[in-house]
Amino acid sequence: AQSVTQLGSHVSVSEGALVLLRCNYSSSVPPYLFWYVQYPNQGLQLLLKYTSAATLVKGINGFEAEFKKSETSFHLTKPSAHMSDAAEYFCAVSANTGNQFYFGTGTSLTVIP
Amino acid sequence: GAVVSQHPSRVICKSGTSVKIECRSLDFQATTMFWYRQFPKQSLMLMATSNEGSKATYEQGVEKDKFLINHASLTLSTLTVTSAHPEDSSFYICSALPPGGGSYSNQPQHFGDGTRLSIL
Numbered sequence: 360a361q362s363v364t365q366l367g368s369h370v371s372v373s374e375g376a377l378v379l380l381r382c383n384y385s386s387s388v389p390p391y392l393f394w395y396v397q398y399p400n401q402g403l404q405l406l407l408k409y410t411s412a413a414t415l416v417k418g419i420n421g422f423e424a425e426f427k428k429s430e431t432s433f434h435l436t437k438p439s440a441h442m443s444d445a446a447e448y449f450c451a452v453s454a455n456t457g458n459q460f461y462f463g464t465g466t467s468l469t470v471i472p
Numbered sequence: 473g474a475v476v477s478q479h480p481s482r483v484i485c486k487s488g489t490s491v492k493i494e495c496r497s498l499d500f501q502a503t504t505m506f507w508y509r510q511f512p513k514q515s516l517m518l519m520a521t522s523n524e525g526s527k528a529t530y531e532q533g534v535e536k537d538k539f540l541i542n543h544a545s546l547t548l549s550t551l552t553v554t555s556a557h558p559e560d561s562s563f564y565i566c567s568a569l570p571p572g573g574g575s576y577s578n579q580p581q582h583f584g585d586g587t588r589l590s591i592l
Contacts, residue, residue: 391580393580395583400481400586401585401586402476402478402565402583402584402585402586403516403567403583404583449515449516453580459518459521460516460518460567460580460581461518462516464514464515465514465515467513
């Protein structure tokens with residue numbers, strides 16, 4: 360079985376500051392991990408994915424995430440927050456890309472000017 | 473451009489009405505599509521897995537007679553909320569799974585933009 364836990368339902372950062380959104384996973388098999396972003400009343404847009412290749416994954420819009428097996432974590436970071444980064448972010452896990460996705464409860468990111 | 477198209481984007485209707493939501497895969501043939509439900513400020517919950525040419529697989533607690541899923545072609549899956557009531561109001565999102573190999577190799581599901589359903 361797979362599950363993810365996102366610590367912090369709301370995160371606020373100043374514009375230009377580091378963004379850190381936390382995700383811990385649980386999986387009985389080697390996991391595939393994903394981060395998605397959702398803007399109001401829209402679907403999900405894939406930011407990045409980990410599929411057992413490099414542990415440091417770079418995604419779109421300057422985001423990256425590092426897979427740490429020892430910590431069962433896949434935290435999302437961005438060095439400098441932009442106003443346009445304000446959105447809902449979801450971490451998800453699956454046994455492989457074709458299987459069901461299990462989403463975390465989401466983290467709402469607010470960027471303060 | 474959009475890989476998965478979901479229609480309508482928003483629907484408001486009276487209690488007791490049946491509502492059909494379409495999910496189309498525009499760029500590839502999808503033998504598998506997924507339907508999710510999202511309550512305000514909450515995460516996506518998988519409702520069912522839709523397989524072309526066969527019956528959908530529903531998650532525990534999802535009423536299959538309430539939420540009818542039809543995946544009659546490789547590019548279209550529909551979700552019909554039958555006799556909808558206010559508690560069915562939610563944001564419904566579909567996703568399509570690309571075929572393995574080729575340009576879509578190792579790609580995850582592609583999501584539609586969702587349908588906001590409001591039952592009065």
